[in-house]
Amino acid sequence: MEGVRVLEVAQFTFVPAAGAVLADWGAEVVKVEHAETGDAQRGIVKAFSHDVGSDGSSFAPLMDGPNRGKRSLGLALDKPGARSVLEELVRRSDVFLTNFLPGARAKLGIDVADIRAINPDIIYALGAGFGHTGPEADKGGYDATAFWARSGSADYVTPSGATTLTHQPAGAYGDSMGGLTIAGGVAAALFAPKADTKTGRTIMGRVDGKVAFITGAGRGQGRSHALRLAEEGADIIAVDRCRDFETVNYPMATPDDLKETARLVEACGRRVVAVEADVRERAQMVDAVGRGIAELGKIDVVVAQAAIAAMAGEPAVQAWIDGLDTNLVGTINAVHAALPHLKEGASIIATGSAAAFMPFAPGETIGADPGGTAYLVAKRALSQFMHELAANLASRGIRANVVHPTNVNTPMLHNPPMYKMFRPDIENPTREDAELAFPTQQAMPIPYIEPVDVSNAVVYLASDESRYVTGTQMRVDAGAYLKFQSYHL
Structure with a gap:
């Protein structure tokens, strides 16, 4: 030594x-x-x-x-x-x-x-x-x-x-x-870490030295993404609204949740800037990006994770507004706030959903649940937004991809309106009731995947391993797509 x-x-x-x-x-x-x-x-x-x-x-x-x-x-x-x-x-x-x-x-x-x-x-x-x-x-x-x-x-x-x-x-x-x-x-x-044979640079992790800007980082998938990226060597700008929505029938992350995410990132030996900010407000996203860059110096990866499911939300029209503004406009705000700071080699990742590939249920009453419909509409729209973004950034060496998970073991799945959607035959279904129906969404016989299953895909798309992967709609869905779509190019 x-x-x-x-x-x-x-x-x-x-x-x-x-x-x-x-x-x-x-x-x-x-x-x-x-x-x-x-x-x-x-x-x-x-x-x-x-x-x-x-x-x-x-x-x-x-x-x-x-x-x-x-x-x-x-x-x-x-x-x-x-x-x-x-x-x-x-x-x-x-x-x-x-x-x-x-x-x-x-x-x-x-x-x-x-x-x-x-x-x-x-x-x-x-x-x-x-x-x-x-x-x-x-x-x-x-x-x-x-x-x-x-x-x-x-x-x-x-x-x-x-x-x-x-x-x-x-x-x-x-x-x-x-x-x-x-x-x-x-x-x-x-x-122990291997050295790059061309540069001699020590590689400590798959995203060593990168800085990732992550929305919805207070808990669930967002926290999981932050921790997996930190474990692989990235510093993190963690953003979350940390306040409930009147139209969403389950609690959002809290300020303490965001602090816990920061603590866990630091426990990985990485730096973190945690910011309470609302993705619906472009100015707040710009401020969060600025604060992160001031401390960490740059942004290499954007993970637009923040989302809500305002199913059966009231007032119904406000549930539609909150769903679209968070899931679609919020994704665009996060991406566009970071975009001027991204350089060649950067990666933009948005979280879609298996719902984006599903048709409306036969016989569904149009307008019966604007909040729930807003989720599906937003995920479809952000998928097209990211496709066009990838096309326009490819010549600049910046990649853009979408990860589409199926049911994920988070509070967005485990709440009464979601249970009711899967078990309309029961007046007040419990989690145990719903878990009997959860597997019907996937071709593989599982009720849901874990947040880390999505995070592993995020790490791949954030890393240089995927340096020529852009414009993809990557599915981590246990075969949910196969149940709703036939083969097509």
Whole structure:
């Protein structure tokens, strides 16, 4: 690992042990400690009733073992004057190690988003006793109380019938193994990715380095698209209205939902700009694009996902307006807000629907459900819009495609009006009633697909793997098209 620079802001043994292993492997490791007291482990004089050092010697295995081979720097991270020094260290480093709890990371400005804002390419490794998310994320843990007691190790080696658990075989038992595991993960992140044979550029993911602008990102398919693209290396501009519609009989995403999407993207190690904005308003889309570009620098991918199903919505005429304005006009607004900023190689993806290929039901009363009809009309119209868009952008090297899903396991499917559409024979059908009928829409015997099934198609269309794919109406529909359309070119 010669030439690799590691910055460690960690205490005790678990994560510092990873830094020591990386130093053993040749990395340059700089450990940041408290300016006055240093690593808290320096203050431990006894462990398991034994002295941690010996008289007349400065050697203390408890401290020296997990910190061998490092250089140490005393820095008061809670003081404003120290920030510029920390930021310069981050800029010069390839890896950042920490085991600080969430509150401390937030207070000191060393969480993944803070560090990635300084150095977007840095590898951020976090060690936690009880997980970095979940109800115990803020809980500190030591070897015996976390790894030994909670992993099952203690229970496994304790004889049946014993009145007490067997003690761990040695101090820092789990810390040392955990540190070695972290070091291995860091090594994989540094060296495992393949390099492009022509450019020599390291490829971390299928959309590594791209920025994706996604509407409807608060939950459901939009969140799924954001996470899959982030997992494959993209930074995200996540947009959602975050307010209910009077005409839609199921709740929309909330501000907290959008915040959760942002948190999950950041947990993938990617940057995110989350904006509450209504796709029906072009000015709001332009503002969201501007805010995203100001922080992330560009847009490479547009995913126009935002949609509603205003089935049986009242007032009926308003349901028609809301459906068309969100699903069709909203798609156009999102695309056109981003379009002036797109360069050769960009990809525009709109979400259609298997409904776009379905005829009106025989005997259906015209005008009986304007909100429901608006969904079908909008999806058909946006399909033609994207076809013409692709034709007009092809010479500029910008691609445009539509993904048409069938039933998707999201709140848009799971709501009373949708259940009633599939089970008109029951006055108040339940989800269980509707799920018996859901498979009738697909040729394959399934009730619905998952959001990630659509997201995988989105990742393909966003990536350079599809660099010559444009103007397509890609169906992720489990054969729904086959049930409603005959073969034709």
